[in-house]
Amino acid sequence: MIQIGLTGWGDHPDLYVSSAKEKLQDYSAHFPVVELDASFYAIQPIKNSLKWIKETPADFQFVVKAYQGITGHLRGDFPFESTTEMFELYRKSIMPFKEAGKLAMVLVQFPPWFRCETENVTYLRKVREELKDFDVVIEFRHQSWYAPEYQQSTVQFLRSHQFHHSVCDEPQAGEGSIPLVPIATSDKVLIRLHGRNTYGWINHGNKEKWREVRYLYDYNKEELTYIKSICEQLHEQAKDVILLFNNNSGGHAANNAKTFQQMLGVKFDGLAPKQLDLFEEDF
Template sequence: MAIRVGTASWTDPTLLESGWYPADAGTAEQRLAYYASQFGLVEVDATYYHPPSEQTARLWAQRTPDGFLFNVKAFSLLTGHPTKPSAIFKDLRPETDKKNLYPADLSPQAYEDLWTRFLTALDPLVEAGKLGAVLFQFPPWFTIRRSNKEYLLEVRRRCSPLPVAVELRHKSWFEGDNATETLDFLRAHELPFVGVDMPQGHRSSVPPVLEATADLAMMRFHGRSDRWTSKDIHEKFGYEYSVDELREWVPKLREVAATASSTHVLMNNCYSDHAQRNAAELIELLDED
């Protein structure tokens, strides 16, 4: 019933301005070391916007204690999100005037090389035993259909033996009998499902389902902002959970943790130090329970 709690960022500018870090944590190395003294898990969000370098991953491994884990978010192009050409390795970029690129815009060889470089960059974390999972957060238009299920299996195959986790963000995966079908499919192929807590009632909303479909269970808390549709990312995620709201999740997390080898809980309400304070509060609540 191991439950690890962490946050989806340790470098957000508003976090640095919040005063959460002590005054003597003035460098990137010192801040990561301090974060790792408070939590045993972190999600790397920056890798969604730019593929990581092997040297950066090596520094992460060197600057954290044994047993610390990094969940690395998959690069946007690998999940079918629009990606700026400047984010792609220069020698793999197609000649185009498009502002955003999708997988089909790359040559087959460039696409293969992108996958290889992304996964190879994680080698230092793998060697240090510090890679928790590669998080594949799919776009809201990634609906339940055969071709998308086949892509989930392709992701698993490409990443093997690295652990992956799947976050589905279109409600079709959870409508009616589809919810059981979705979870059964993931369970049959040992693909960890990522549950989310997020604002409800929006076109992009998915229900807060928490299930273990593999050895790893994962839950991400996006907040419950009433500005969820805002283009300002801090308005969208700038929500601080109350202790009572977090307490509601304790028995649910305990229940799912009893069916998984490990459970990861990430606070993604990354504005100021909301995520860090909520993570610490959730740890206290789990300890009390």
């Protein structure tokens, strides 16, 4: 099965018909899966998880990002008594998704400074143990994991520890970006499309608006054709492929995803009823 979605449901005005409070319901009329980003910035109250579960169709899936304290992005004070408490609270926050059958996977996205080193390999083992009851997908951001002398070992490590692999399309801008490595390490694989804005990837500019710069990109037909070939190649390796567009800054993600869906010729069953606006243009 190939599922297509976007990272987050709050930045796609072309999809909304209802009020601002019903963006997730509107989103779920178009796509069967979404990446939940709020869980990266803070461990979410269980009431939020239950709310999002209730607002989506029975077969809808969430790719839930790991909390930034887990991935090493956290800056400032550590708001927990211990890492044990942090992992315990995070597990409790995502358990409702699993119990509802709506947890596609937990996305553990490491930062660009997380290198292929012994201490980090050890930490990956800790993550696997702490999240042993969940499907976990690993995304690296440092090229060392895919260096010629380490790539085979990286792939084998992911396989042997039952980690899914996050395959990324992103600007090739030095050590802080990874090559596209179309290898599945399990029966599921995640493809994340970050755009190809090399200048924005390197030059973040205003720290408050770095996301707006980094993910400003509109994939063209030729690029989507290439990604289609990668998607099909990965589908031969894995039963389930989840593909997420993360080029949200300029509002391009939804249209790129719709175009890509048409190119694949796939239809999604079990979506929420679409509330058509009188003046809405069909995608």
